[in-house]
Amino acid sequence: MLKEGAVIVDAGVASEGGKTVGDVAPEVYNERIDLTLTPLKGGVGPLTVCALFDNVIRAATRVAEKKKPFKQPA
Secondary structure, three states, rough: OOOOEEEEEEOEEEEOOEEEEEEEOOOHHHHOOEEEOOOOOOOOOOHHHHHHHHHHHHHHHHHHHOOOOOOOOO
16 A cells, blocks of 8 residues: 555544544554654644645646646745
């Protein structure tokens, strides 16, 4: 399901039984030593989440328009 050496950015935070948990199921990363997971508390902040959404939207637009890869403006 995940490629080898993937980095998982767990941006979601919820509470289960009074304990803070992320969106990623533990069995996904507990069985794989090659994955990197962001810390649960303080792993990502609101600006990181905004940047992630911005990148997803740009990538989806690029795929939809079949354009060349996005270049960061100077």
